[in-house]
Amino acid sequence: MSDESKFDFSEEEQEQQQLINKDKAVEEKKEAVRKDAHGLFASIKTFLSELLDFREDTDRDATIIAIKADIPFKGATAWILVCSIFVASIGLNANSTAVVIGAMLISPLMGPILGIGMSLAINDIDTLRKSLINLATMIILSLLTAFLFFWLFPLSEDTSELLGRTRPDIRDVLIAFFGGLALIIARTKKGTIASVIFGVAIATALMPPLCTAGYGLAKGNWAFFGGAMYLFTINTIFIALATFLVLRVLRFPMLKYANSAKRKFISRIATLTAIVVMIPAIWTFLTVLQESKYKREFDSFVKNNIENNSNLWYDRRDNDLDPDKKIINLHFNGDVSDEMVSSLQNDKDKYEDLMDFELIINANKTRSADRLTQSLDRAYTDLDRKDNVIDGLQKQITELEINITNL
Structure with missing residues (x-):
């Protein structure tokens, strides 16, 4: 082999070696990036773990x-419960949010629910x-106290504070669940966080629904009673559910029984009860979520297609939307043409x-005639006003002509 061919071969080897070195350098850089990313993720994981882990501060026995x-x-x-019910009832009757909050702070209803x-x-x-016996006793005493107050008190009316406790939606479910989480986490921490407990008592609002239910009983308004008790049930179930989940996550020790057969029986009963509580909770969540979607789309429909239509005279009512019967009742103070329907x-x-949903239009032709009459009267009034203005201007012109003639 000639010297020239040897030289060419060495150049090819050098180029291949350079390519290999470049590939190694790229791989080394990739590996360094992977190590850096892994270290970053590990640091973030450690930081979040230290930030969010509350198991170390847990005092199981004291809790x-x-x-x-x-x-x-x-x-x-x-x-204390009777007094707080009276205070809450007065606050609801007077439409005073501050008084209702004060009643919630002194209410002892939360204990049996956590139990x-x-x-x-x-x-x-x-x-x-x-816990179940004491909770039932508290509910009955609260309803009886609120019933007596609204039955005997002469100044009772449907205030906004009362109305706000008769139509639960998805927000009430979320408030109850996350409020229950905050409450039980505060309870399990070493050293009770009183401010958290008071805040949860206000947020979850266990007292006002019971007072509203008592108001419904006193006035014979079963819609008020049913809606308020539904809201109270939502709060109770989801606070208890949040307590159950947190204590299971914290691995609180199971109660031990000397008799193994009894232990298994108790475990099955408790598990069955937990399932029975969770099934209504899930069903309630889905039901309220669907009702909230109905309400949101109905409000959007009314706003975009009815209230913005100057040809319609809409009379909004509380029962316009019936999710159970899938009916929409629209009431109009005037005639509605077939084309508009x-x-x-x-x-x-x-x-x-x-x-x-079935759409039902309730039109009032008499109101329509009344509205036309009112419009006609306003037109006549405007014409009379314009005539008076014209007469006044003509009088001023005549006086100016006389002054010009004199000049």
Whole structure:
């Protein structure tokens, strides 16, 4: 082989070696980036773990003792409940938010609800039974107290504070669940966070629904009673559910029984009860979520297609939307043509959740005639006013002509 061919071969080898070195350098850079990314992710994971982990501050024994201590309902606790119900009822009647908040702060209703969640989490059937009995007693006493107040008090009317507790929606579910989470996390922490407990008592609003239910009983308004008790049930279930979940995550020790057969039986009962509580909670969440979607689309339909239509005189009512019967009742203070009814039906069908609803138009032709009469009267009044203005101007012109002639 000649020297020239050897030289060419060495150049090819050098080029290949350079390519190999470049590939190695690229791989080394990629590996360095991967290591840096892994270290960054590990640092972020460590930071978030230290930031959000609350298990180290948990005092399991003190938490169980504190929750059990708040369950009994007798003596001073009963009188405190009666007083808080009276205060809340007065606040609802006077439409005073501040008074209602004060009543929620002194209410002892939260104890048995936490007891239910805790007893399910640790398989304590005796505590569960005591919690349910005390909660039922509190509910009956609260309803009776509110009923007597609104039955005997002469100044009772449907205030906005009362109306706000009769139509629960998805926000009430979320408030109850996350409020319950905050409450039980504060309870499990070493050293009770009183401000959190007071804040949750205000946010979840257990007292006002019971007072509103008592108002419904006193006035024979079953819609008020049913809506308020539904809201109270939502709050109770989701606070207990949040308590159950947190205590299971924190791995609170299960109650041990000497008899293994009894232990298994109690465990099955507690598990079954937890499932029974969770199924209504899920069903309630989905139902309220769907009703909220109906309400949102109905409000959008009314705003975009009715209130913005100058040819329609809409009379909004509380029962315009009936999600149970899938009916939309629209009331108009005036006549509505067949073409307009068809147009409203087509507009309604553009909303996916309202397509299955039946649209019922309630028109008032008498109101329509009244409205035309009022418009005619206003037109006559405007003409009379204009005539008076014209007469005044003509008088001024005549006086000016006389002055010019004299000049």
